[in-house]
Amino acid sequence: RCFSTVTRWLYHFGVVWKTKDCFRCECQPRAMICCSLVFRPTNYDRENCIALFHRKSCSMRVVWKSDPQEPCNVFAGVG
Incomplete structure (x- = not known):
């Protein structure tokens, strides 16, 4: 599982979410990956x-x- 210091939530592998700061994050087995959604x-x-x-x-x-x-x-x- 992944813990987000931004949302303070624990996410299961494979879960994808959008942060309030416009990042798309995904919990993967080896890492949590976040990318900006803003052009x-x-x-x-x-x-x-x-x-x-x-x-x-x-x-x-x-x-x-x-x-x-x-x-x-x-x-x-x-x-």
């Missing part, structure tokens, strides 16, 4: 735009600093 933008206009994290949807949105209602172009990301 992180890496190539956008950082001078004029800002990336906003939305925890409920596990997503990021890149918007203009001058008008947060308007999305910015994102050319690359990780995740």
